[in-house]
Amino acid sequence: MCTRSIESAADTGGKIRFGIVLLPNFTLTAFSGFVDLLRLASDEGDMSRPVRCSWTVVGPSLVPVRASCGIQITPWTTYEEGESFDYVVVVGGLLHSGPSAGEATLQFIRAAARTSATLVGICTGAFALMRAGVMDGYRTCVSWFHYWDFLERFPRAEERNLVADRLFVIDGRRITCSGGRASIDVAAAILLRHVEATIVQKALRILLVDDAQKGNAPQPYPPGLEPATHPKVRRAILLMEQHVGGPLSLAELARRLDVSARQLERLFLAETGKSPNAYGRQIRIRTAAWLLTSSDGTVADIATSCGFSDASHLGREFRKEFGESPHAYRVARTQSRTAASVQV
Structure with a gap:
């Protein structure tokens, strides 16, 4: 797997290429929200052509990956045969219902980290990035619901770098997202790096999203959780x-x-x-x-x-x-x- 420079891709007008890794029991909403914004911003009209950006579902094999809701999606290509990517997006989901990222996936993530690619962890995809050892020194965003799961699985993680009160965090070439609807916000933030804001806004409106939330927007806490609370x-x-x-x-x-x-x-x-x-x-x-x-x-x-x-x-x-x-x-x-x- 190889990657090209994000800057050179944007400067030359080339497509921004996304490689998407689906972990077992991934959240379908997080995946579909991210991809649909790419689709709508990539082309004019209702053609859905990958003009401004392209996306490929990659995996260790072509065996279908089951989402947490039961729907299965077959990777388009394997890690060995995958093309070059500017962003490698890892979409997670359920934590306690079977195997998570296998060794081949972890090796793929590590290989991407050694290049100029930006790694994106959506939902519990951030857990896979941590397991791969590519988050040292980077802030990591997780859902408030998975805060303690994260600390229990990664006891050596620096708690000061763990963010559980924001929708997503962009820290250099690492982007992590709490999941759900926030995957649309992350896709919008990425696209705004490369295409005109009006294009992204149009795509958001088609999805009936008034406006993309910024990374510092708070996660919707359950009743009783206030920012000022100890x-x-x-x-x-x-x-x-x-x-x-x-x-x-x-x-x-x-x-x-x-x-x-x-x-x-x-x-x-x-x-x-x-x-x-x-x-x-x-x-x-x-x-x-x-x-x-x-x-x-x-x-x-x-x-x-x-x-x-x-x-x-x-x-x-x-x-x-x-x-x-x-x-x-x-x-x-x-x-x-x-x-x-x-x-x-």
Whole structure:
């Protein structure tokens, strides 16, 4: 695999070439959002020709790669037969459901890092870049949801270089992205290096995106996470969000944060006015309320998925929070939503 200089490609009017690596269980939204913006910005009209840039899906073999949703995509070529690329984009997805990047993929990433190519990690693609050893000294952006997964897998990583409160980070020839819709923003930021802004804006409008977000735009945190919150409290809340179905004890939270249980309690009271246990309970109650109005799950199933022992337990806690039973809450919100849709 070889690469050409990005600057020379742009200066000579040549195509900007993207090599896209799909990891097992990759996120389809992240991949399709990135590629679709390239497609729309690459040509005029509705032709979808690779005029301004081109993209190739590469892999260790031509065996189809399964996305997390079950759709399979076959690489167009192998690493050995791949053409030259200006950007090597690694798209990740699920972390805990099977094999991740194989040794051939890691070697491909390392080879790209020795050239002038820019490496792009989308979603958990950043984990593969870390495994390949090509992120030393670079800032790495991950989703807030995968913050602790990252630190657990890479304990020697410098925490000061880990960014979990921004959509994406561009650091020299390394670009990492939190995933999801932010993949469109990353594609826009890359294209703005090489083509006119009006072309990129047109592509965004076709995708019904008002405007691309900048890298310093904040990730959409779950309820309760505010930028001014103490870092230890913010991380504890992230852990609570990640373990809604199996709540961590106060002792385990404190251990993971490297503080004492008493210190964590003091921080929570100062920042939120609640104890860690009370705050965690509120997160689980709010999650249950959301599931009651956005899913068809039974109250018993929702109770289990939100860390309550049974439907009765959820019912007691729900009445304390909302003054009504889960069933009444679901019926009232469903009727309200139906009435609003009829009026429209």
